[in-house]
Amino acid sequence: MSLHDSHTDTLAPYRAMIETALVQALDEFREPHCLYDPVHYLFEAGGKRVRPVLTLLACEAVGGRAEHAVPASIAIELLHTFTLVHDDIMDSSMKRRGRDTVHRKWNTNTAILSGDVMMGMAMRLLLRSAEHAPRPLDVVDAFSTGLIDVCDGQALDMEFMLRSDVKADEYFMMIERKTARLLETSVAIGASIGGSDPDQRDALQRFAREIGLAFQMQDDILDVYGSEKFGKARGGDIIEGKRTWLMLECCDRVENAPHSSERDRQIAAMFRAGRPLTAEHVDEVIVMLDRHGVMDAATSIVERYTHSAYEALLSLPTSASRDRLHDLASSLMERTH
């Protein structure tokens, strides 16, 4: 996730807190080098720290002190980074943020084990924040739910690639866990540390979940057209056969519409069967997505989720942190424009 610059000023102090604490936290873990060098490498790559910022802001938005949530916010970033390292092995990805992935730069065994230890590091940091929470075990509980659901989501994503009968609705079930849950966990943990009441915590979680769903859907839309800025080829997901809502919904519409062309039916059948679509198919698929109204429908879904996410924020008391949560969300979503 990348942030537009215009909104980042109010968030800069939070990022600074996070980076300082991150350097300190990682410094406790140096040896064995073969285990921790990859961890340091991963964090040297930087990043916008969206999830840790969410944790700090959620904590403040319910009346807590951001400093108390700093170690937990780093725990969340470790959890997120752990999922990236292991996902990159599973997806055989060679690059991440323009640098070699850990399993490529070192090897698969190192990537497995360095990912694993990051879970332990994360738990230890989490505890430093949990002791400030009125109900400390809620913090750990939210973390464990995040971990379980992210694994569920990744498993569903892999399973979908092997199935020819995935329904468009199943896509939401998958990204809710794989993408949105970690954002939800980020605010849930911040809220617990800040001593939130259940309603505020629910509102924050709805905000994070819906921004997560909107963001992922929009990411899928952007992927269709590609992005020079983000170095992404046009139709990358299409060529990879990814089970995005766009493609699943398009197949549904093609299969059910009486006016669908033979060619559309042929392409839908290829996709369903997991037969590879190539770069040559991408333009045809884009036309097909437009003609069947899928791109418009997807844009509406993004707008609906984004609107609903902002609405959830309104049930929180007015505060600078609440405004910053809005800023953070809109900077994430600005990538459409």
Added chain:
Amino acid sequence: MSLHDSHTDTLAPYRAMIETALVQALDEFREPHCLYDPVHYLFEAGGKRVRPVLTLLACEAVGGRAEHAVPASIAIELLHTFTLVHDDIMDSSMKRRGRDTVHRKWNTNTAILSGDVMMGMAMRLLLRSAEHAPRPLDVVDAFSTGLIDVCDGQALDMEFMLRSDVKADEYFMMIERKTARLLETSVAIGASIGGSDPDQRDALQRFAREIGLAFQMQDDILDVYGSEKFGKARGGDIIEGKRTWLMLECCDRVENAPHSSERDRQIAAMFRAGRPLTAEHVDEVIVMLDRHGVMDAATSIVERYTHSAYEALLSLPTSASRDRLHDLASSLMERTH
């Protein structure tokens, strides 16, 4: 780890509690099947549940109720099993307890992800016990230390295989983390749930650590001679080039003794350089280990650690659970005879 039958009667009720709770706990995790089927498969294989039994006994030995520690004891077994699944990938092991390993029966991606989710499952179960502890976060802290140190130990083990200058003492540093720490974590968690004072907890940890070291050293000794009962070939570790204390100490002695034969020096140099020793070398190596007094020294070390472990137990108040901890340890160590 396997237990001799003669001591298991007093432990059977604990194992029964564990098995019942394990079935219930796993039943909450069914879908996605591609994620949880391997987890069920792993636990269907059974096992002596040494670590969970340690947790329950430690809890009782400090005056707590074993029922309170049951979920945590399953968390420990999940942590242990998670390390086995990932270690089996790293070691390319094809069999575990006579059955196909997960990465062989399914695939590496499934084995990575199923291992990962077991951490989340473990954390969730841990919390159910932690709420009974006077200091709940101590329970989570002990767990995170266990996870970190087991990863450290596995990393050191892998690193040792690539180094020609490993010292005999470094072996203890490695197995203390890779093998002993999880036993230590098992009792530390039980003690915390039972409301232990720091001295009792320290005594239990010393007991578990020293039994762990004794057990691993003895396992290394048994490996040299092989075991029909456990289906282990003679000198398996020697052929694999494992950096056991036996081999490291033997190399030290060979290199430093003026009377060492050329052949002994040659074999030591091959081992140091990581050049493969074959089944044909095993008999020669066994003679060498004996001639340089390494087997006798190793047996003394096992005895010293075992004795010291039992001594640690004596600082706990007399109780049936304390006796059962002794039983559990001696059943583990009976494999020598």
